[in-house]
Amino acid sequence: MKRLYLAVLILAGLLAGSLLSAGWVGELTDSCRTRLFEAQALAERGEWAQARAVTQEVAQAWEDREFALYALMHHDEVDEIVLSLETVREYLEAEEAGRYAAANAALMEQLRLLAEMERPSLENVL
């Protein structure tokens, strides 16, 4: 019976871990998207310096959690976000409104899809 309890405990631990990880990724991407949306609003008002600062915060937050992100997700997907963030920052530096808006929208969509992929849903299971 000890083995049965141990096995059930491991399965429960794995289930809890997977739910926590999905929740954490969801929270992180949601907060990043909110901040990126704010940055876009600032850029649209012509406040480029503040938009750059907000985007820099998002990039820093992402970088700070890179270890966990690489451990939890496929490395290609994490790399893509890093590259997209870099592109967005470049357009912000150049203050190219059209290209920045397109790149930022693509980045927000990438973040949404990443969270969606980790979400414990029937859609993902199937």
Add this chain to the structure above:
Amino acid sequence: MFTTLVRTVILYILIIVGVRLMGKRQVGELEPSELVLSLLIADLASVPMQDLGIPLHAGVIPILALLSMTMILSVLTMKNVRFRALMCGRPSVIIRAGKIDQQEMRRTRLTVDELLEELRSKGYVDPSEINYAILETDGSLSVLPYAGLKPATAQQLHLDSRETGLPTVLINDGRVLEHNLKGRGYDLRWLEKRLAERDCPEPSAVFLMTVDEAGGIYLARKTI
């Protein structure tokens, strides 16, 4: 390179621990569920070993989940007879009173060649000599001949059959196993004496030496 190495070591240890937890079964004696588990684990472990773009947990989590489920199933199969039959199947009687059950052979997809091969490997060439041949759930064939065709035992022949017990290895490839020697109540002086009796100068010249519970000694010298 380093990542591949570390991942390989982690996954290897994980698999060894998992297989050890499955119990002391030989590969040839795997139940269907264990065979499936072995195949799946091998495949799951190899992917994160080779593809560094995949996180390690992509291999570790499914392996842990499979091992846990196997442990749960093994406890349930021990506790419940019906569940055991469902998971492991039931033994099939292939030969009954010398007659081959063709229906059962078809059901278990056992060919005549395989049946004859199994019988030959157990020392029988004629199915009519067999009282029962049972295909076990692990795929092996148990053959029970008629009582009159069973090899005669020493007891049946009223022969003196002295029990010699389990032989203990005293020298293994030139190395004296002192723990075994002491366990049998002997010492190095006794060993040297026995070697001298057999014209063996020293333990390093011995490939294998055993002693059974009746004091019978088997000695094989090194030839290379």
